[in-house]
Amino acid sequence: MAAKKKVAKKKTVRAKKEAPKNAFYAQSGGVTAVINASACGVIETARKNKNKIGKVYAGRNGIIGALTEDLIDTSKESAASIKALRHTPSGAFGSCRFKLKSLEQNKREYERLIEVFEAHNIGYFFYNGGGDSADTCYKVSQLSKEMGYPIQAIHVPKTVDNDLPITDNCPGFGSVAKYIAVSTREASFDVASMAKTSTKVFVVEVMGRHAGWIAAAGGLASTDDTPIPIIILFPEIEFDQEKFIARVDSMVKKHGYCTVVVSEGVHWPDGRFLAESGLKDAFGHSQLGGAATVIANMVQSELGLKNHWAVADYLQRAARHIASKTDVNMAYAMGKAAVQFALKGHNSIMPTVDRISNKPFKWKVGMAPLSKVANVEKMMPNNFITNDGFSITKACRTYLEPLIKGEDYPPYKDGLPKYVRLKNIGVPKKLKKFVI
Amino acid sequence: MAAKKKVAKKKTVRAKKEAPKNAFYAQSGGVTAVINASACGVIETARKNKNKIGKVYAGRNGIIGALTEDLIDTSKESAASIKALRHTPSGAFGSCRFKLKSLEQNKREYERLIEVFEAHNIGYFFYNGGGDSADTCYKVSQLSKEMGYPIQAIHVPKTVDNDLPITDNCPGFGSVAKYIAVSTREASFDVASMAKTSTKVFVVEVMGRHAGWIAAAGGLASTDDTPIPIIILFPEIEFDQEKFIARVDSMVKKHGYCTVVVSEGVHWPDGRFLAESGLKDAFGHSQLGGAATVIANMVQSELGLKNHWAVADYLQRAARHIASKTDVNMAYAMGKAAVQFALKGHNSIMPTVDRISNKPFKWKVGMAPLSKVANVEKMMPNNFITNDGFSITKACRTYLEPLIKGEDYPPYKDGLPKYVRLKNIGVPKKLKKFVI
Numbered sequence: 001m002a003a004k005k006k007v008a009k010k011k012t013v014r015a016k017k018e019a020p021k022n023a024f025y026a027q028s029g030g031v032t033a034v035i036n037a038s039a040c041g042v043i044e045t046a047r048k049n050k051n052k053i054g055k056v057y058a059g060r061n062g063i064i065g066a067l068t069e070d071l072i073d074t075s076k077e078s079a080a081s082i083k084a085l086r087h088t089p090s091g092a093f094g095s096c097r098f099k100l101k102s103l104e105q106n107k108r109e110y111e112r113l114i115e116v117f118e119a120h121n122i123g124y125f126f127y128n129g130g131g132d133s134a135d136t137c138y139k140v141s142q143l144s145k146e147m148g149y150p151i152q153a154i155h156v157p158k159t160v161d162n163d164l165p166i167t168d169n170c171p172g173f174g175s176v177a178k179y180i181a182v183s184t185r186e187a188s189f190d191v192a193s194m195a196k197t198s199t200k201v202f203v204v205e206v207m208g209r210h211a212g213w214i215a216a217a218g219g220l221a222s223t224d225d226t227p228i229p230i231i232i233l234f235p236e237i238e239f240d241q242e243k244f245i246a247r248v249d250s251m252v253k254k255h256g257y258c259t260v261v262v263s264e265g266v267h268w269p270d271g272r273f274l275a276e277s278g279l280k281d282a283f284g285h286s287q288l289g290g291a292a293t294v295i296a297n298m299v300q301s302e303l304g305l306k307n308h309w310a311v312a313d314y315l316q317r318a319a320r321h322i323a324s325k326t327d328v329n330m331a332y333a334m335g336k337a338a339v340q341f342a343l344k345g346h347n348s349i350m351p352t353v354d355r356i357s358n359k360p361f362k363w364k365v366g367m368a369p370l371s372k373v374a375n376v377e378k379m380m381p382n383n384f385i386t387n388d389g390f391s392i393t394k395a396c397r398t399y400l401e402p403l404i405k406g407e408d409y410p411p412y413k414d415g416l417p418k419y420v421r422l423k424n425i426g427v428p429k430k431l432k433k434f435v436i
Numbered sequence: 437m438a439a440k441k442k443v444a445k446k447k448t449v450r451a452k453k454e455a456p457k458n459a460f461y462a463q464s465g466g467v468t469a470v471i472n473a474s475a476c477g478v479i480e481t482a483r484k485n486k487n488k489i490g491k492v493y494a495g496r497n498g499i500i501g502a503l504t505e506d507l508i509d510t511s512k513e514s515a516a517s518i519k520a521l522r523h524t525p526s527g528a529f530g531s532c533r534f535k536l537k538s539l540e541q542n543k544r545e546y547e548r549l550i551e552v553f554e555a556h557n558i559g560y561f562f563y564n565g566g567g568d569s570a571d572t573c574y575k576v577s578q579l580s581k582e583m584g585y586p587i588q589a590i591h592v593p594k595t596v597d598n599d600l601p602i603t604d605n606c607p608g609f610g611s612v613a614k615y616i617a618v619s620t621r622e623a624s625f626d627v628a629s630m631a632k633t634s635t636k637v638f639v640v641e642v643m644g645r646h647a648g649w650i651a652a653a654g655g656l657a658s659t660d661d662t663p664i665p666i667i668i669l670f671p672e673i674e675f676d677q678e679k680f681i682a683r684v685d686s687m688v689k690k691h692g693y694c695t696v697v698v699s700e701g702v703h704w705p706d707g708r709f710l711a712e713s714g715l716k717d718a719f720g721h722s723q724l725g726g727a728a729t730v731i732a733n734m735v736q737s738e739l740g741l742k743n744h745w746a747v748a749d750y751l752q753r754a755a756r757h758i759a760s761k762t763d764v765n766m767a768y769a770m771g772k773a774a775v776q777f778a779l780k781g782h783n784s785i786m787p788t789v790d791r792i793s794n795k796p797f798k799w800k801v802g803m804a805p806l807s808k809v810a811n812v813e814k815m816m817p818n819n820f821i822t823n824d825g826f827s828i829t830k831a832c833r834t835y836l837e838p839l840i841k842g843e844d845y846p847p848y849k850d851g852l853p854k855y856v857r858l859k860n861i862g863v864p865k866k867l868k869k870f871v872i
Binding site: 030061088091092095096178181185191193194196198204221293309311312313314322326412414416 | 463466467469497498500524525526527528530531532533534614617618619621622623625626627628629630631632633634638640656657659662726728729744745746747748749750751753754755756757758760762837840841842843845848850851852853855857
């Protein structure tokens, strides 16, 4: 016992002497089925490089954890728990919706970040998020230059919206795409069985307020060997009620049924979302319905066709049980690459997925400067939507198909997936309280 | 070649001489993720008993196929296709919502059934459905007695509503229960990550207009090792807005977030469904929203809590990708038992799942007389809902848990489940047209 204690003491002394910089990691924005796989990649890779990276401190609730000095000591988690992050959806450390203002507008917040980083010897900043988070990460990456604090800030791409530029796709998207493609196929089989005497139209509302990436994934449900009559309503295309109703009518006449995949962002020519179309409750209060409700009611009133509708909402982005293996692998690889790039001295960059070929699908890890990522939204290419505005093109299919490939099932216990909950033990605070 | 032909001819002659009776099989009511597994059980078992059962003719769209002489020759399907039914959701032969009237009210339909059965040498009638279908099957089973036509009618239990009596549970329910339990757990993890700065309440609407079986399954998402703050709104409990809002408030204050599982059948004390609560569009037309929308808007207006809501609808009952292995096995076993019971000479019965023990979970195939099944609805026992009306009891959990156990993944191709579509080749018609 005594000998052991001595060794431990010795180690501590040495650690203090050569102490490598610690890393800060946080999750930001809407979480996904695989953002924790990126966390797993970051932490496991950092643990393999203990001579260069000390501890990984996770921000409790994203950047807020950094501002409030609410840091989680991930070294308190077992290797098994960190490994289990790979198959656990949601954000294990808590996420946030919080965008740093510019240095000019809120210098106080940046000074606070530096104060916290200094107090905890943080030299690496890994931020895992989408477009807004890339902006935050970019601002942090400028701290070295602007305020003389040496930090390497690296953005780890994540968003179901698939709207980050340069990277081939965003981890998180592939799994939502797979969920929507699988669910659309399953529900279409269902409505086809019912169509003779009952439901003829099935409507499913999917995420994607600005870009139709997720809606497009619904189109994958129909393949050459399993064709399905699907109408997609993209946010990129102004909603034309007459044309839409005519299409439903002709599809049902031809196939006996059809499925409508409607993006939450579908809007009228004047810009109003379908979901905001003036529903009022008994007291005259405006109510927010969903786009699916509006479409379903329209199909009923215009064509008299019995229909059913679903709104997938969080179910789609949390559905780790049907995650895409490709997506999980990419999410992990992005986390791993972020640490490796940091160790090579990079700052202000984001690892990317670079597609090499479609058939066979090959990709490699690339790198993009954050200056070209922050605040840039990648829209669907025009040639991904058919001319009639209701379907995906072959080019779109070629792009999407590899992203949903492969299954990566979580372990189960008693019929339920075994998702890990970390201990999330806080790092003792050293500073005064900070009010955001 | 010549020799072969001779043998074939000989066989035909013999078949004609001893021709065993053919079987009629049909699917009825709302389809499920595993009703085709029952079809698989029926057809595979019949194929193993070709000396006693000739061909299995499936009704195109349920009993309608029998009335209109629209029969499908399942012998034209390969063994591989029939086997694939086991992992394919929906109703492969088409389903229907059609209830036969009583013999007194519509003798013409029964005479037609006999006409079709005679024309196609049908002596076995297998009907795969829920409560209404059990009634139809029961009426057919009386044809021997009432109209002198020898037929053995056997009901194969199926319904996501889990409301058939006598049987421990109904195939189809276990898989929906698993889907809801898994999805509720996943979405709860999601909202927990977001709660600090964004969504605090997640609402998911599930099926079950009269009984809260499916809503109860949402409660399974929370276990001792993974507790989750869940509020269940059962159709069995009159909705009390004040009490509900107070519960949400206290849960969010205590845990930071909560999940609400609301049955589509939840209603006000006066009987009105929440989903019908007077929503009107811009033109003053009544609109049917969902119960989830109403609950979400209520949480927003009463507590000012940001929330998200989902409506699972067909996605839940079609979700073969996350079917319960227990459920799939039971569905197959019910189909197999139906044929075996028929071969033993039974009529007017339904195979049942008889639970022997909970831990370890053991069950066997039993048998119930259709007279005691038709038009009897099994409600949730009172002791399955906690006194406050918002949760499931230990007794409920003990009942539900085994039903969601085990995974039974379908095969995949290019990221999508490979579900079979049968050729569904029609049997040549012999009779005049019949108008329903």
